Amino acid sequence: MSLIDPSDSLERQNEKLLKIADSLMRRVEYGTTHSGAAYAQFERAALLEKRVRERTLELESTLDLLHDANTQLARANQETEAARRNLADAIETISEGFALFDPNDDLVMCNSRFCRDFRDTADDLKPGLAFDSYVDRVSRSAYLHLPDHQDRNTWAKMRRQRHKDRRVMFNVQLIHDRWLQVSEHRTANGGTVVLQTDITDIMRVERQEQAKLRDKQTRMIRATLDHLNQGVCIFDENARLVGWNQKLGSLLSMPARRLRIGASFTGLLDDLDDTFQFTRGIDRASFRRWATSDGLRQPVSFEVQRGDSIVLHIFGRAMPDRGFVISCTDVTAEREAAQKLYELNEILEQRVMERTLELEDALSAAERANASKSRFVAAASHDLLQPLSAAKLFMASLSDKIDTPNEQAVLAKAETALGAAEQIIDALLNISKLETDGLSFDIRAVALREIFDPLRDEMEMLAARKGLVLRIIDSSLAVDSDPSYLRRIVQNLLTNAIRYTDTGRVVVGARRNGDSVRIEVWDTGPGIAEENQNLIFEEFRRLDTKASNNDGLGLGLAIVERACARLGHPLGLWSELGRGSCFMLNVPLARQAQPNLPVKSRNASAMSLLKSGLIILLVENDPQLRRAMSILIESWGVSVIESETAESALELMEDLQITPDALLLDYQLGEGLSGTELYEELMRRLGRLPCAIVSAERSVQLRQETKRLEIDLLLKPLDRTKLIEFLHAAARRIAV
Known part of the structure; x- marks a missing residue:
């Protein structure tokens, strides 16, 4: 309380x-x-x-x-x-009309100049007036001037749509040729400031300047048209003439009274008399339809001929205002020049045709000569290899019977000379084959070990004889190439490096280079000058002028370059004088290498054949070679049944009623069956027997044929070691 x-x-x-x-x-x-x-x-x-x-x-x-x-x-x-x-x-x-609307688009305040030109709306502009109401009052104002194609509701809708933009500025036309520029600006709190600026004076001055500019442009256009070397005329959307130059009247031979403002296109076209002929492009009626059409006009181009000598090129193009412009150019000189060029071209074509036929004849003759040369080289090589092979076999049979050192030395020198001759013939044969268009390669996966290992055995003694260190780096990589040609390429590069290197070493290796393998042959020789690096690949070109013929004829690098080009193996060279050289070739990397074949013994002894009891059927049409082979084989204790032709061999087998232990068959036996065909016939009669085809031909077809028949191929001149290996294989078959 x-x-x-x-x-x-x-x-x-x-x-x-x-x-x-x-x-x-x-x-x-x-x-x-x-x-x-x-x-x-x-x-x-x-x-x-x-x-x-x-x-x-x-x-x-x-x-x-x-x-x-x-x-x-x-x-x-x-x-x-x-x-x-x-x-x-x-x-x-402020000299401009100013109004402020709040974020809710309600009028906050304005000055007396705002909407002053819209006198019938000034009393309604009080604080709290909505922006839409302000637009409605302005759109209904009697002082607003709208274009003929726009009504007041459309203008009000457009004005409200513009109000949604962040930045607004546009012009409004009033009656009595007055203009206002209206701009809107957003305030920080989302309100709107509207400014109205009187730009009547600016618009009037701009119109005056535009009128002056149009007058100036008109004068410039007139001067330009009169300066042109073409006749030009301009038509409006109603095909009425509005402009032209003096050149047009002279080209069309049309009087000046016809060329006037407002002249119709149809009338002007009708004024062209019959001396004007539409020669190329369209005709007169089509040109009339093009000019008088209401639709979209595509560019038109054609030619007319006035009289017998004047040719005019007419070009017409539509303009954005639906009018069109036509140009007329005198092309008489060009057409006369074109006609002369055409006639001259006909004469030149005739001459080119005649020259082409002559060149084709010359090319055919050259091709025939080249083919004849290739056939001659191949035949000559084959014929030369026959006695050469016989000579080597005779010497091989003597090597087992001569004991004194002096005689052995002489025999060794003779064998060396024969080997040099064999290399030269072999090189000529390879050059001939590489120039033949029909040459095909046996491309397959080849393990580099199969290339490097035999070359190491063959070249180590040659390098040691010159006091050089030869190093062939073993490689587990495999490449896609023709094994025989790849071996020949590497062998030639290696032989060349040893031949021209006096001291130091020679190194052969391979390294992986992306999807390929780069085989490199390095030497410490004298090097090759840059200006000579292209010359060394030419036939019979040797930079060492002191070299003897026993050192080759300069065909090794020529064979290398052509073989690499035909196989698609890029060949490169680095060399520096006094330091040495490096030859390199890129060979595609193989996905999977062929399995390594067992290497046959190169030191097989011929003496082990003495007690083998072998019987060999030898079919060779060259008497000297057949005799040399028989003497050599019989010196090893092997019995030889000789025959010269396939037919005589078949008859001999039928008469003797024996089955030989092995077959040595020459491939080219003259008329009748070849060596492979003879083997197939003997196989039908006697069953499968060890067989070796002996031939100087080194074609891929022969290699494929022997591979298909699963028989050996011994190339002439015969290699004594390979012949012994073949006989050993036959002897082992008997033992089994």
Whole structure:
């Protein structure tokens, strides 16, 4: 329970509290009893008085704060009102129409110049007016001038659509040829400021400048047209003449009175008499339809002939305003030159045809001569290899019978000379084959070990004889190539390196180079000068003029270059004088190498054949070679049945009624069966027997044929070691 009413004013509450305090004091002073209750009441009265005093102080402080706040609010209101008056005064001083819309697109304020030109809408522009209402009032204003193709609703819709853009600026046309530029700018809080600028003077000046520019352009166009060497005429969308130059009248022989502004195209076309003939492109009627059509005109080009000598080229093209322009060019000189060129071209073509036929005849003769040369070289090589092979076999048979060192030395020199002759013949044969278009290769996967190992055995002694260190680095890589030609390429490069290196070493190796393998042959020879690096690949070219014929005829590198070109193996050369050279060729890397074949013993002894009891059928049409082979084989204790032709061999086998242990058959036996055909016939009669075809031919077809028949191929001149290996294989078959 409260002693005072909270709803009373502060003065009334203070009055009540004073009376209560006075009553309590009297009670304490004049009370009849001096009990503790009276004193307690006094304490409570004193406490109440303290609280009243504190409350009074708080109320006074609150009143002071309230008074200060009211004072500040009044000052702020005054400042706001002053700022509003200043802003209103500021925008009123702007020479442009100004209006501010809040983020809700309601009008906040505007100056007196805003929409001043729209007098019938000025009274409606009051704060709170929505932007859409402002657009509606402006679109219905009588002072707004719209183009003929646009109504007021369309303009209002377009205006609202532009209002959605962040940046707006466009021109509005008023009546009496007045213009306003309207621009909108967004404020930071999302409101919009609209500015209206009177640009009437600018638009009028611009029109005047455009008129001046058009007059100037017209004069420039007229001067340009008159300067052209072509006749030009311009028509509007109604096919009426609006411009032309003087050249047009002279080219068309048309009087000046016909060329006037507004003349119709049809009338001008009809004025062209019959001396104008449409010769190329379109005819007169088609040209008329093109010019008078209402649709899209495609460019048109044609020629007309005036009289007997003047040729005019006419070109027409449509313009964006649906008009068209036509140009007329005198091309008489060009057509006369073209006619002369055509006649001259006919004469030249006739001469070229005659020359071509002559060249074809010469080429055919050259090809026939080249083919004849290749056949001659191949035949000559074959014929030369026959006696050469016989001579080697005779010497081989003598080597087992001569014991004195002097005689052995002479025999060795003779064998060396025969070997040199064999190399020369072999090189000539290879050159002949590489020049033949019908040459085919046996491309297959070849392990480089199969190429390097035999060359190491063959070349180590040759290098040691010159005091050179030969190192052939073993390789596990395999390549796609023709094994025989690849071996010949590497052999020629290696032989060449040993031949021209006096001291040091020769190194052969292979390294992987992406999807290919680069085979390199290094030497420490004298090197090759840069100007000579292309010459060394020519036939019969040797840079060492002191070299003898026994060192070769300079065909090795020629064979290498042509073989690499035919096989598609790029060949490279690095060389430096005084340091040495490196020949390198890139060969495609094989995915999978062929399995290594067991290497036959090169040191097989002929003496082990003495007790073998072998019987060999030898068929060779060359008497000397047949006799040499028989003497050599019989010296090893092997019985030989000789025959000259296939027919005589078949008759001999039928008469003797024996089956030989092995067959040695020459491939070219003259007329009748070849060596492979003879083997197939003997196989039908006697069964499968060990057989070796002996031939000087090194064609891929022969290699494929022997491979198909699963028989050996011994090339002439016969190698003594390979012949012994073949006989050993036949002897082992008997033993089994």
